Amino acid sequence: xxxxxxxxxxxxxxxxxxxxxxNFMTFRTAAGGRKWINALTDIVGTARAVMAANESDMRWxxxxxxxxxxxxxxxxxxxxxxxxxxxxxxxxxxxxxxGDTGIHHPDHWEDNITSKDLHAVVILFAKDKEERKxxxxxxxxxxxxxxxxxxxSSLLLEAVPPYDYVHEHFGYRDRLTTPVIEGMGIEPTPxxxxxxxxxxxxxxxxxxxxxxxxxxxPEILSRNGSFLAYRKMREHVGAxxxxxxxxxxxxxxxxxxxxxxxxxxxxxxxxxxxxxxxxDRALGFDDxxxxxxxxxxxxxxxxxxxxxxxxxxxxxRDTRVSRIxxxxxIIRRGGTYGPYLPxxxxxxxxxxxxxxxxxxxxxxxxxxxxxxxxxxDPEFEALNENDPFAxxxxxxxxxxxxxxxxxxxxxxxNAFTTVTGGAYFFLPGIRALKYLATLK
Amino acid sequence: xxxxxxxxxxxxxxxxxxxxxxFEKEExxxxxxxxxxxxxxxxxxxxxxxxxxxxxxxxxxKTIEEAVKASPDVLAPLxxxxxxxxxFDVGSGLHFMxxxxxxxxxxxxxxxxxxxxxxxxxxxxxxxxxxWPEDWRTNVNAVISFFRxxxxxSFLEYGEYPYVSADEVKKALKLKEAFTExxxxxx
Numbered sequence: 276x277x278x279x280x281x282x283x284x285x286x287x288x289x290x291x292x293x294x295x296x297x298n299f300m301t302f303r304t305a306a307g308g309r310k311w312i313n314a315l316t317d318i319v320g321t322a323r324a325v326m327a328a329n330e331s332d333m334r335w336x337x338x339x340x341x342x343x344x345x346x347x348x349x350x351x352x353x354x355x356x357x358x359x360x361x362x363x364x365x366x367x368x369x370x371x372x373x374g375d376t377g378i379h380h381p382d383h384w385e386d387n388i389t390s391k392d393l394h395a396v397v398i399l400f401a402k403d404k405e406e407r408k409x410x411x412x413x414x415x416x417x418x419x420x421x422x423x424x425x426x427x428s429s430l431l432l433e434a435v436p437p438y439d440y441v442h443e444h445f446g447y448r449d450r451l452t453t454p455v456i457e458g459m460g461i462e463p464t465p466x467x468x469x470x471x472x473x474x475x476x477x478x479x480x481x482x483x484x485x486x487x488x489x490x491x492x493p494e495i496l497s498r499n500g501s502f503l504a505y506r507k508m509r510e511h512v513g514a515x516x517x518x519x520x521x522x523x524x525x526x527x528x529x530x531x532x533x534x535x536x537x538x539x540x541x542x543x544x545x546x547x548x549x550x551x552x553x554x555d556r557a558l559g560f561d562d563x564x565x566x567x568x569x570x571x572x573x574x575x576x577x578x579x580x581x582x583x584x585x586x587x588x589x590x591x592r593d594t595r596v597s598r599i600x601x602x603x604x605i606i607r608r609g610g611t612y613g614p615y616l617p618x619x620x621x622x623x624x625x626x627x628x629x630x631x632x633x634x635x636x637x638x639x640x641x642x643x644x645x646x647x648x649x650x651x652d653p654e655f656e657a658l659n660e661n662d663p664f665a666x667x668x669x670x671x672x673x674x675x676x677x678x679x680x681x682x683x684x685x686x687x688x689n690a691f692t693t694v695t696g697g698a699y700f701f702l703p704g705i706r707a708l709k710y711l712a713t714l715k
Numbered sequence: 716x717x718x719x720x721x722x723x724x725x726x727x728x729x730x731x732x733x734x735x736x737x738f739e740k741e742e743x744x745x746x747x748x749x750x751x752x753x754x755x756x757x758x759x760x761x762x763x764x765x766x767x768x769x770x771x772x773x774x775x776x777k778t779i780e781e782a783v784k785a786s787p788d789v790l791a792p793l794x795x796x797x798x799x800x801x802x803f804d805v806g807s808g809l810h811f812m813x814x815x816x817x818x819x820x821x822x823x824x825x826x827x828x829x830x831x832x833x834x835x836x837x838x839x840x841x842x843x844x845x846x847w848p849e850d851w852r853t854n855v856n857a858v859i860s861f862f863r864x865x866x867x868x869s870f871l872e873y874g875e876y877p878y879v880s881a882d883e884v885k886k887a888l889k890l891k892e893a894f895t896e897x898x899x900x901x902x
Contacts, residue, residue: 359856361744371742484833486853595791599830639744640826640855647744648823657882 276458277322277473277480281499281704284325285337285398286476286606286634287459289450291328292335292400294407295432295610297630298414299698300424301392305349305714307423308394312338312348313712314417315397321705333406337398338708339503339700341365344394349714350496357491358701361638362502365389366697373643374651374661377669379694385507385626386428388696393427396505396700398632430507430630435615440542443611444510444627445664445691447537448544448559452566452590454604466567468601476501476606476636483602488636496711499704504605504633504642507612507696508664511689513622518672518687530554532685535676536663538584546586551579571595577677588649588662596656603649605633605641628692638699664692728753728877736868743822745859749866753874755796757816760865764809768843769802772811775840776800782835789835792827794818796881811844818880821862829858 277287284290302308320335340348342363346355361369367381367389375381381389397414401407418424434441441449455463457470474482478490479498491497523529534540534554538547543559548568550558558564571593574580580587591597613627635641649655650662658675661668668690676683703711730752732738741748749756764772782789794817801812815821821828832838838858841847846865848857 372744484852488853488855489850595788597792597824597827599827602826602830643744644823644826652823654819657880 277456277477278499278704279323279326280321281706282322282477283337283702283704284320284322284335285608285632285702286501287322287456288325288328289608290320290325290332290335290400291402293403293434294401296399296401296407296411297430297432298397298399298411299386299388299393299427299429300395300397301390301427302344302347302394303423303425305347307421308344308348309712309714310421311395311424312708314421316705316708316712319705319708333402334410335400336410337702338395339398339702340395340711341393341698341700343391345701345711347394348711350711354492354496359491359502359638361643362699362701366504366699369643373646373697374667375694375697376667378690379667379669381697384694384696386430386696388428388505388507388698390427393698396698430612432610432612432630435611442542443629444512444613444616445515445533446541447533448539448542451539451544452586454606464562464566465564466569468604471601471604474636475602475604475641476634478636482636483599493710496703496707498707500707501634501636501702502638502642503700503702504635504638505630505696505698505700506633506694507628507630509626509628509693509695511622511691511693512616512627514687514689515691516622518685518691521687522685527553535581535584535685536674538580538586547580547584548574569593578679581674581676582656583658583660583662583674585662585664588655589645589665591649603641603644605635605645608632608634626695628695630696632700634702667694668692724876724879726877727873727875729871729873731871732869734868734870736866743820745822745825745856746863748820748822749868751820751878752869752872753877754869754872755816755818755874755878755880756820757814757869757872758821758862758866759869760813760862761867762811762841762844762846762861762865763807764802764811765843765845769809771843772802772840775836778836790831792824793831794824794881811840818882825859825862826855829855 315336315338318336319338325335342355342358342365367384370376370381387393399407399410401410418426435444443449452467454468455461455470456473456476458473463470472482473480474487478500479487479494481487519529519532523532530541534547539545540550540554540559543554543556544565545555545559546565546568548570549564569592570580570587591600594600597603609629609631611628612630614625616623616627633642646665650665651667653659653661660674663672663674672687672690674685676685732752736749737747738750796816799814803810803812838851846861848854848861851858
């Protein structure tokens, strides 16, 4: 059973927040960093506390650390060496593996995110703007008293209109699938993967092999922790809308092209496999039905949902493609940053996109596999293309849409998304935070 | 790089490969990526057999045969063309060679491979080999290291119909079947 009073809430619950801020932190001294952890640990939300939440809860805080952060805090080299290689190297060093090349290369990343001085992130979710401001002001005031800890950069995240459904800047409805963890009392919806073993997301528990994999040491530090892969992607909304217009004459045709890229209808999330011709709002918003499909039997050639559609690449649902699908899952958290671009407005050049954390127990097997193989491998199903959204497209974008009598290609001049940031973090349990705060 | 039919499947091709096993160092998740050749991707894993384990290894031939018979697509995610298992002794003790030819870089689906090896009992063959990690059940990285360290890259590979994938072969045969059926129906 998961130790809910020790695990940070971040991957287990989704609080009722409307706004968020990520502060990327640097520790000038070990003592300063430890003092900062000590000051914040008591307000870090545990899974137990946040699950018991009520309407009066106003803010939720999580802390995570880079490899350099753990080193700066004084973790000994022998322990550091037990952390997995991707985490030790950091995301920027893994760029060629992940496909972060050309316009996506870490040399162009924002927010000082590739700095060796990036040591930690504090993630704040707040119920409203006033509460965010209060928390940020208080944290800033605290930092005045502890100048050995400084903010490298901040990112503000806010939902974009229309507010009646959760979506990103392109307008795609989001949060339709998320892994369920065994023992949490939640049944997966029909068609979703079975509940995952806790060890797929939290260190120190049996994973899908039934065994507890080797963990970083000391145990007090790794137990109840998770790894987070941070990914910031700029969304080129103007280019995306231009692409839809170029590939669809009417609004209906454009919506169909948008749906073909994703595998779901934009505004409702209704899956193409179940509703290939037109959007179906009731289907999209019915959790008993909106994941209840497969590809192998229901749409083997991709006539409904193209083989290269985002949801078909990132969640293959098909044992022919992967035997260990239940070992490639991530828990995704995050939201949109940057201003909303109204439907009828030309692109204003503003920086807007998504900034998400992917939680897992094994960065290589889970996150890196998803990005390097399912999103970016041109050999994926012999398509010779990348994922339209999560892939690192350089130059013209092209995607195959299976269609009778012959397949159709949709083309765009440029990528819709650019990777503009990324880092690997370790999200420790509460005991581990206290351990880090008292390192000598 | 995806090689397609237009690259000339009808022209046989040979490719000599540097000693390291690759032309330019390209990092994969677990180390340098070995390139595609006219004979597609592949590995040749060679390891010494522990004393007295020959029969145990030979017996597993039957186990794998049964596993594939029971579930013919059990190895499908590995995108295989062929596997060859060989036991040989050239005077330095009995060695085991596991040679595979497939359509995807082995590193990409290595966790699937290890999971499949566990599920089909292939892993239990490897415990008869010297150097196999004792903690293989909980340490996938050690298993992956074993494969990489015991892989002997080819210095020459040849393809009579270069770069053609197993899927393309199967599609061509399906088409042939469909045309035969069509012609039958026209009689």
